[in-house]
Amino acid sequence: MDTPLTIKKTREGLLKKKYSAVELVDEYLSRINKHKNLNAFLTLSDEVAYSEAKEIDKLVGVGIATNQYPLLGSTVAHKDLFLTKGIRTTAGSKVLESYVPEYSATVVEREKRGGAIAIGKTNCDAWAHGASGENSDFGPTLNPWNKGFVPGGSSSGSAAAVAAGLSLVATGTDTGGSIRQPANFCGVVGLKPTYGAVSRYGVIAMASSLDSIGCFGMTVEDVEIIFNITKGEDGFDSTVKNVESVKPKSKLKIGIPKEYFSKGLDKEVEKSIFEAINVLEKAGVEFIDISLPNTKHAISVYYIIQPAEVSSNLGRYDGIRFGGGRSTFGAEAKRRIMLGTYVLSAGYYDAYYLKAQKVRSKMINDFDNVFGKVDALITPVSPTAAFRIGEKKEDPLQMYLADIYTASANLAGIPGLAIPSGFNKIGLPLGFQLMGPRFSENTLFELGKLYHHVVGYQPKVALE
Amino acid sequence: MAKLTKADILHVASLAKIEISDAEVEKYSEQLSKVVDYFSALSEVDTKNIEPTNQTTGLENVFRPDEVAAENCLTQDAAISGTDNIHNGYFKVKAILTERTDK
Numbered sequence: 007m008d009t010p011l012t013i014k015k016t017r018e019g020l021l022k023k024k025y026s027a028v029e030l031v032d033e034y035l036s037r038i039n040k041h042k043n044l045n046a047f048l049t050l051s052d053e054v055a056y057s058e059a060k061e062i063d064k065l066v067g068v069g070i071a072t073n074q075y076p077l078l079g080s081t082v083a084h085k086d087l088f089l090t091k092g093i094r095t096t097a098g099s100k101v102l103e104s105y106v107p108e109y110s111a112t113v114v115e116r117e118k119r120g121g122a123i124a125i126g127k128t129n130c131d132a133w134a135h136g137a138s139g140e141n142s143d144f145g146p147t148l149n150p151w152n153k154g155f156v157p158g159g160s161s162s163g164s165a166a167a168v169a170a171g172l173s174l175v176a177t178g179t180d181t182g183g184s185i186r187q188p189a190n191f192c193g194v195v196g197l198k199p200t201y202g203a204v205s206r207y208g209v210i211a212m213a214s215s216l217d218s219i220g221c222f223g224m225t226v227e228d229v230e231i232i233f234n235i236t237k238g239e240d241g242f243d244s245t246v247k248n249v250e251s252v253k254p255k256s257k258l259k260i261g262i263p264k265e266y267f268s269k270g271l272d273k274e275v276e277k278s279i280f281e282a283i284n285v286l287e288k289a290g291v292e293f294i295d296i297s298l299p300n301t302k303h304a305i306s307v308y309y310i311i312q313p314a315e316v317s318s319n320l321g322r323y324d325g326i327r328f329g330g331g332r333s334t335f336g337a338e339a340k341r342r343i344m345l346g347t348y349v350l351s352a353g354y355y356d357a358y359y360l361k362a363q364k365v366r367s368k369m370i371n372d373f374d375n376v377f378g379k380v381d382a383l384i385t386p387v388s389p390t391a392a393f394r395i396g397e398k399k400e401d402p403l404q405m406y407l408a409d410i411y412t413a414s415a416n417l418a419g420i421p422g423l424a425i426p427s428g429f430n431k432i433g434l435p436l437g438f439q440l441m442g443p444r445f446s447e448n449t450l451f452e453l454g455k456l457y458h459h460v461v462g463y464q465p466k467v468a469l470e
Numbered sequence: 471m472a473k474l475t476k477a478d479i480l481h482v483a484s485l486a487k488i489e490i491s492d493a494e495v496e497k498y499s500e501q502l503s504k505v506v507d508y509f510s511a512l513s514e515v516d517t518k519n520i521e522p523t524n525q526t527t528g529l530e531n532v533f534r535p536d537e538v539a540a541e542n543c544l545t546q547d548a549a550i551s552g553t554d555n556i557h558n559g560y561f562k563v564k565a566i567l568t569e570r571t572d573k
Contacts, residue, residue, distance in 0.1 A: 305508070344502065361517060
């Protein structure tokens, strides 16, 4: 059986009785088993999946009002940072190797209420620290398009699972690019919403002023559906704001920030973005060159603020109430805890942390100025397509620089959408990023859908 | 070049309650020095009269009623379910005080 590749087709097939939800779960679990060597999943939730599937088959049987269940029968894979009641949640770290949460994240609950079937928990860089998946304490995830390459990170297993057809959709977290970059490396759509659009309740915290909760799907429509189900206040995360996403204008203007097309950008990546610009231009979108002068400081600012917040958030893992002791932290977690502790310590706070927060204000100012002139920005997601496993593992600074085009959106709290646009010469996915003002997700969806419509985009699964 | 000496590494490791081996001290000293050195470009940015940002959507003082709702609380059994180090329904921790020896 070929699994349907969109939420809409999944629902239609169920309602037309082409298959049952239980049969869908059978098929996804058998695909997961067949492609075990990708190491995309850390824990399967087959019992939960079958019980949710049986519920859905019952609902379909009695002919329910299906608009109550926008995700009817869609399998969702949760990044192992999302707490799932009764299902082991590790954050990709040995510290939480045997931790079983007593409650579920808001996003997990909302997707379940929307008719989704939770199929399992996906591998990720431990505590979401990484851009390759190689920092997982449970071994790296492999890129389904070529197993010698990384799938990106930190939401590695979620991106790989969707690309390989092991789950229809997946959740992720994005603190400096952890959804958009793996989506880009695996050739799927990835959304990092506006900071505070989606509740972080029940999601293991990385860096609290940057963490954003988003998702992966094969199409822009699918991430839009998930965003609309998961967004909004829940009473448990006080940073969440109920804001009606701005309605897209009929005539849109996109800025091309010159700082994102400077040296270090791979030629094939660049060419693919300019092809996308051509496509959108012909479809009536206007483009202008703009400048975000403080972009060059993004990595410095990000790698001061983020580890500082990481060192504070990981302070709670003392091994007393749950999990292992602090000696069980892996190498990258220790590195970031120490870096963060250093930039916050007496004598260095002003020079590093406070300075970074001020430069952050300048970067935000750049974005605010530009968004007075344009509705969105188009940029690369990453300087290159997926890189080889092991290529950057021993050089943390090189790994950190992989976040160069994504970290700014987190520092400014704005949304970003990673969209696949084809493949390079050696068959690895290419794509581009759209960013917009806070709470402008609808504009990004509109542009993404327009692009895929014009090019006649057909989602494709990486593996048989 | 900014340098994190071995003493710096041992100091931050102790602040963060992280135990590290001699080999790690060496490795982290080199790796973190490189990262911190990369930050030095920031010192050239003019940030006079610029306010620091720590929240991006402009929220301030979000309040909720100070009420206990039973459905939002874990039961005692659920709260202690993550560890075997339990005594009479309480978490067991190592002693943090020692007896004075000076009197």
